[in-house]
Amino acid sequence: MSGSTSRRWAGRPEVGALLGAVALFVFFSLVADTFLRAGSLSTVLYAASTFGIMAVSVALLMIGGEFDLSAGVMVTTGALVAATVAYQLSLNVWVGVAVSLVVTLALGLVNGLLCVRTGLPSFIVTLATFFMLAGANLGVTKMITGGVATDSIRDMDGFAAARAVFAADLDVGDVRVNVTVVWWLVFVAAATWLLLRTRAGNWIFAGGGAPEAARAVGVPVARTKVALFMGVAFTAWFSGMHLLFAYASVQSGEGVGNEFFYIICAVIGGCLLTGGYGSAIGAAIGALIFGMTNKGIVYAQWDPDWFKFWLGAMLLLATVVNLAVRRRVGAGR
Amino acid sequence: MKRRHGLAGGVAVMALLLGGCSGSGGKRAEDEAADVGVGSGPRLRIAMITHSGPGDAFWDIVRKGAEAAAAKDDVELLYSADPDGGEQAQLVRTAVDQRVDGVVVTFAKPDALRDVVRQAVAARIPVVSVNSGAAESARLGAVAHFGQDEVVAGEAAGRELRRIGARRAVCVVHEQGNVGLEGRCAGAARTFGGPMENLYVQGTTMPQVRSSLTAKLQADSAVDGVLTLGAPFAATAVQSVKEAGSSAGIGTFDMSRDLISSIRDGAVAFAVDQQPWLQGYLAVDALWLLKVNGNVIGGGRPVLTGPAVVTRANADTVAPFAARGTR
Numbered sequence: 001m002s003g004s005t006s007r008r009w010a011g012r013p014e015v016g017a018l019l020g021a022v023a024l025f026v027f028f029s030l031v032a033d034t035f036l037r038a039g040s041l042s043t044v045l046y047a048a049s050t051f052g053i054m055a056v057s058v059a060l061l062m063i064g065g066e067f068d069l070s071a072g073v074m075v076t077t078g079a080l081v082a083a084t085v086a087y088q089l090s091l092n093v094w095v096g097v098a099v100s101l102v103v104t105l106a107l108g109l110v111n112g113l114l115c116v117r118t119g120l121p122s123f124i125v126t127l128a129t130f131f132m133l134a135g136a137n138l139g140v141t142k143m144i145t146g147g148v149a150t151d152s153i154r155d156m157d158g159f160a161a162a163r164a165v166f167a168a169d170l171d172v173g174d175v176r177v178n179v180t181v182v183w184w185l186v187f188v189a190a191a192t193w194l195l196l197r198t199r200a201g202n203w204i205f206a207g208g209g210a211p212e213a214a215r216a217v218g219v220p221v222a223r224t225k226v227a228l229f230m231g232v233a234f235t236a237w238f239s240g241m242h243l244l245f246a247y248a249s250v251q252s253g254e255g256v257g258n259e260f261f262y263i264i265c266a267v268i269g270g271c272l273l274t275g276g277y278g279s280a281i282g283a284a285i286g287a288l289i290f291g292m293t294n295k296g297i298v299y300a301q302w303d304p305d306w307f308k309f310w311l312g313a314m315l316l317l318a319t320v321v322n323l324a325v326r327r328r329v330g331a332g333r
Numbered sequence: 334m335k336r337r338h339g340l341a342g343g344v345a346v347m348a349l350l351l352g353g354c355s356g357s358g359g360k361r362a363e364d365e366a367a368d369v370g371v372g373s374g375p376r377l378r379i380a381m382i383t384h385s386g387p388g389d390a391f392w393d394i395v396r397k398g399a400e401a402a403a404a405k406d407d408v409e410l411l412y413s414a415d416p417d418g419g420e421q422a423q424l425v426r427t428a429v430d431q432r433v434d435g436v437v438v439t440f441a442k443p444d445a446l447r448d449v450v451r452q453a454v455a456a457r458i459p460v461v462s463v464n465s466g467a468a469e470s471a472r473l474g475a476v477a478h479f480g481q482d483e484v485v486a487g488e489a490a491g492r493e494l495r496r497i498g499a500r501r502a503v504c505v506v507h508e509q510g511n512v513g514l515e516g517r518c519a520g521a522a523r524t525f526g527g528p529m530e531n532l533y534v535q536g537t538t539m540p541q542v543r544s545s546l547t548a549k550l551q552a553d554s555a556v557d558g559v560l561t562l563g564a565p566f567a568a569t570a571v572q573s574v575k576e577a578g579s580s581a582g583i584g585t586f587d588m589s590r591d592l593i594s595s596i597r598d599g600a601v602a603f604a605v606d607q608q609p610w611l612q613g614y615l616a617v618d619a620l621w622l623l624k625v626n627g628n629v630i631g632g633g634r635p636v637l638t639g640p641a642v643v644t645r646a647n648a649d650t651v652a653p654f655a656a657r658g659t660r
Contacts, residue, residue, distance in 0.1 A: 043423060043427055050419070149442075249444040251442055251445075253508075298427045304412055
């Protein structure tokens with residue numbers, strides 16, 4: 001490995017996060033004796049993947065210079081739409097899955113168009129759509145089912161097949177790994193390829209880092225941003241499908257607050273709040289850190305009253321380490 | 334751990350005194366058999382995973398009951414909670430990963446927990462459910478359920494509202510997505526006989542609860558009965574009724590120290606108590622009994638811990654226990 005390569009490697013956004021992840025892993029291995037069991041690690045990976053799938057698209061959007069605060073409830077919306085369409089019309093669940101994809105992509109399109117057309121900060125626009133979706137989730141569900149949760153679609157046509165795709169437990173040796181872990185890795189690989197190997201990737205970095213300059217050299221900034229919002233919508237649909245087929249019915253009030261977890265995963269992974277810098281692999285490591293912390297605290301059997309305090313402390317620690325590493329290697333940002 | 338050594342030592346001394354020095358005696362074997370569970374062998378570890386939000390008064394009482402039973406039975410209790418169904422399922426998974434000796438869960442979102450509970454049963458970890466999900470409990474593989482039937486309790490509340498002379502009521506739902514709360518309102522509406530509307534409020538933010546209810550009472554002055562679904566919300570309802578200049582009577586589910594004094598001075602007309610402390614206590618005790626003596630409580634049917642209606646007439650009896658925070 002030549003000097004310049006190692007320097008280039010050290011300047012990658014995810015290096016700090018990687019060190020943080022290793023440190024946390026060692027830490028929890030020492031304080032929680034059940035943490036290192038295969039079953040425990042698969043639980044940690046599962047927790048990480050449920051946040052990680054969303055964190056990938058949220059990281060791309062943040063690199064592109066925008067936020068999406070509606071991402072958390074959009075997951076619930078996706079699941080509700082699929083369950084409601086399939087159950088109320090007595091259709092094969094795959095029809096619900098398809099309709100849900102169309103609806104969530106449309107929501108992403110609306111988010112994107114509102115941002116680029118009005119020029120309002122995405123923080124404001126998606127805050128508004130967040131509230132609207134949270135309300136619609138409950139209102140529509142209540143109107144249609146008379147309750148606050150969808151009816152279970154467990155016994156409907158296509159459920160088993162959809163479950164195999166979105167929520168299967170794969171037996172690897174004698175360990176159960178949820179299929180979401182596999183999908184998560186697939187999404188991370190795809191996003192990394194997009195960012196580093198395609199023209200669109202350059203547009204994302206340019207549009208997020210210096211939109212005016214990018215526009216001046218002919219980068220379709222608006223179109224890129226809309227596509228990124230739709231990317232978030234796509235993963236929200238996917239996560240929603242996982243919720244639905246793993247748990248069969250959906251509570252309309254869930255998902256609120258998760259958008260911040262996605263953002264924090266991306267930030268731990270080296271994304272900047274100002275856009276133009278970050279990586280999909282970083283976001284994946286961020287999600288891993290979040291999953292390890294989230295479940296490590298449980299395995300360590302710390303008092304659950306303090307759970308959020310420890311979670312916050314760990315996240316702060318991870319981001320500070322991240323920053324220190326980046327300064328040390330002189331990434332210049 | 335120290336206490337265990339003390340206990341074990343005590344038991345050892347007892348055994349010496351009782352058994353004397355005979356190498357093999359029928360009496361000694363009998364005595365050892367009688368010492369079930371007390372300090373013998375490793376401590377049981379029981380995980381309790383509820384759907385409580387952080388800092389919830391009601392769940393604190395359930396937890397206290399569980400801790401009381403754990404202390405009495407010399408059980409190590411691992412408590413955790415998450416209101417999100419998927420997250421709660423993951424917490425159950427972590428308990429199974431740790432190979433605990435028993436699991437206590439709440440089935441507020443039964444579908445979400447279905448698979449992990451099956452995993453627990455497959456790993457030969459007995460599961461007991463408390464509080465919510467009486468209908469699903471046995472089907473999902475739990476050996477016992479301790480709670481109240483929400484619809485039955487709701488019916489009791491509806492009758493009480495009727496008794497205090499209300500003709501038009503509001504049912505204040507403080508946790509969206511909880512089937513049990515919906516069941517309470519449905520049961521109350523059934524026996525109340527007059528029009529009853531559900532009002533959804535954000536239970537984690539009390540000022541929001543208060544202003545929503547005040548606005549509702551101001552907007553619809555014909556409302557003369559308010560039913561809240563948790564003790565802290567009854568106190569807020571008292572404020573809302575005052576604020577709106579309404580004369581509505583207030584009834585509530587659950588119980589607390591403050592609520593007892595409100596019932597004594599008539600600000601709140603009645604409370605339908607499901608005795609949460611008892612739920613936590615019985616759940617841990619049931620798992621302990623199953624382990625040390627193979628007992629199953631309830632014969633596969635839910636064991637009801639409520640409704641126990643508290644009004645001005647019997648508030649004085651309940652007051653000392655509520656003051657301790659165990660009722």
